[in-house]
Amino acid sequence: MKKFEDLGFSKVDLDREKRTGYPEVIYGEGKTADQIKKIMETLIETHGKAMVTRLSKEKAEVLLAVYPDADYHDVSRILLYGLPRDKYGGDVMVVAAGTSDLPVAEEAAITADWMGCKVNRLYDVGVAGIDRLLAYREDITKASVLIVVAGMEGALPSVIGGMVQRPVIAVPTSVGYGAHLQGLTPLLAMLTSCASGMSVVNIDNGFGAAYQAALILKLANEGVANETALS
Template identity: 65%
Template structure:
């Protein structure tokens, strides 16, 4: 049994405090980070989320624990490549399309984490795989499709060059994702991360190493501005330092 507080905004499970109010704040229920949690803990959090929001997403979950959680919550979809476990769908679709571009086959798990998170968030996804800079003709063959994407997520390991190339071809936002794929001097993705952060191409942002989920969230946030518009007035925070009398 969960113990609720703050007018049902938080469900206190003892080992976790499920933030039900998050959907009201940013439009999406709390997402469960699977690493470090036992299957029974994940299952209890999923129960909370599905009862309240009718959908749930677990990231970074291995197949063994996913099987245990699915015994308690049948009907979910688990993908061993992306390590995502999900139930339900977004209540509506966001406008536009995100292209998820993957440099090499070894980068696909991170790319699929991004693509499948986007789909759960209600975003149309176009996938383009194995088009790294070692063979630029593979990328340029899809130049028209790339230019038509509203947001682009570019996933690459090794030296991390692909996002800079893509950014130089398009006018829309590019989100670069370094992966830990590569030989010794790639330093588990640090080389790709630093290369992307040092890129001269304008219009590119960078997320953390192997963070396909974070890239997907950022892309969906950009499309959300198209769907809902910009805030007509500043957000009113109760402890705003600029408020009268503060």
């Protein structure tokens, strides 16, 4: 099989699923609807599925006319065609500090689900009202992997990181005022957290957080399968 398909404006990576476990995902911003359509055609022909992130509603309408079986999620701005090949044991909990963080949180949730993870959501539980978070402490501690999304000062991942013995993936968002600096303040706060077991992705990168969470569950499930085969 060819490693990539040269479309002139794009060299579509056909071998990525074999190398990394998941096919190439299309980043929708900066591409025309026609370019996205042609990349989707190539990916669907090879993998039977395709995912487009950061896709405007206007471009989505064009693509849905071509692929009526696709699903467009307005909040996350993700378009999906096809279903995940695998379903992993365990679960990913996506936690958002505030309602304004939902576009990034939903990007993470929709991505993780499409990659084969069971996803639970816990939204609007920021540290300004800590009782809201503590009311769900049992659910939080039972999650296999946590993606924690927060803007403003970015404190929520550190709080959750001190509550659980699970991987915590922190996602800073560009939601906040003035000295929040479009997400730089929560990014630096998360990078300098004293909570162990926490990793950090880039500002507003819900997709990257979900990808990492899916790889963690994929590896854990492969380990269980290997242990079963050896026993």
